[in-house]
Amino acid sequence: MSRKIIAAGNWKMNKTAKEAVEFVNALKERVADADSEVVVGVPFVCLPGVIEAAKGSNIKVAAQNMHWEEKGAFTGEVSGPMLADLGVDYVIIGHSERRQYFGETDETVNKKVHAAFKYGLKPIVCVGESLTQREQGVTAELVRYQVKIALLGLSAEQVKDVVIAYEPIWAIGTGKTATSEQAEEVCAIIRGCIKELYGSEVAEVIRIQYGGSVNAANASELFNMPDIDGGLVGGASLKLDDFEKIAKYNK
Numbered sequence: 001m002s003r004k005i006i007a008a009g010n011w012k013m014n015k016t017a018k019e020a021v022e023f024v025n026a027l028k029e030r031v032a033d034a035d036s037e038v039v040v041g042v043p044f045v046c047l048p049g050v051i052e053a054a055k056g057s058n059i060k061v062a063a064q065n066m067h068w069e070e071k072g073a074f075t076g077e078v079s080g081p082m083l084a085d086l087g088v089d090y091v092i093i094g095h096s097e098r099r100q101y102f103g104e105t106d107e108t109v110n111k112k113v114h115a116a117f118k119y120g121l122k123p124i125v126c127v128g129e130s131l132t133q134r135e136q137g138v139t140a141e142l143v144r145y146q147v148k149i150a151l152l153g154l155s156a157e158q159v160k161d162v163v164i165a166y167e168p169i170w171a172i173g174t175g176k177t178a179t180s181e182q183a184e185e186v187c188a189i190i191r192g193c194i195k196e197l198y199g200s201e202v203a204e205v206i207r208i209q210y211g212g213s214v215n216a217a218n219a220s221e222l223f224n225m226p227d228i229d230g231g232l233v234g235g236a237s238l239k240l241d242d243f244e245k246i247a248k249y250n251k
């Protein structure tokens with residue numbers, strides 16, 4: 001069973017709407033022959049321009065967050081129907097920065113994942129341990145727990161369409177990449193957990209990315225590990241040359 005590698009950029013709070021369109025216009029030529037699925041996760045205000053710029057190309061577009069309710073008194077939030085109406089493909093859910101700075105929990109992640117499916121968006125669900133948790137030896141238990149709660153109540157068919165991003169917090173934005181063996185070990189644990197919960201067919205299909213200081217030099221080794229199906233890329237996704245190389249990790 002071959003899973004399509006997914007190279008997803010997470011721009012975080014970077015680039016204006018104009019800069020975003022310029023970037024995607026340049027990127028689309030460069031990745032036209034990429035074998036990976038290329039995704040850009042952009043700030044909300046960049047979505048309309050980026051979706052327009054990406055039309056007719058092989059670039060898919062992700063939002064970086066969503067609320068689980070359809071509408072209502074939630075100042076500053078953006079809902080699933082709003083994203084779906086724009087033509088957004090993916091939504092990043094439960095990034096560690098959202099858990100750390102905006103109080104997101106495994107339970108809110110689960111609500112958002114359900115809302116994503118309700119409105120036809122594909123969730124990229126982030127999980128991962130802190131340095132302390134790794135040193136305490138609880139990485140496997142923690143990540144299994146995060147995955148289990150994030151997916152609670154989904155059907156097996158829905159789980160096939162989830163992308164899980166394993167992102168050790170100690171490797172995000174630090175330049176400290178997990179070794180390919182460390183990343184593979186946890187991605188394999190996640191796949192094992194999916195197998196226990198949803199069966200082998202789902203476990204073979206679901207894509208599990210690694211994220212944490214992925215760059216042009218290490219993407220190929222990481223993405224070629226048996227249980228790693230691509231990367232969620234922060235810093236390096238903001239640079240055209242680097243993100244092109246990551247998307248074309250096998251060329």
Ligand code: PEP
Nearest residue numbers: 172173211212213234235
């Ligand atoms: C991220 O934002 O999800 C991430 C992994 O960032 P970086 O690649 O910069 O470590």
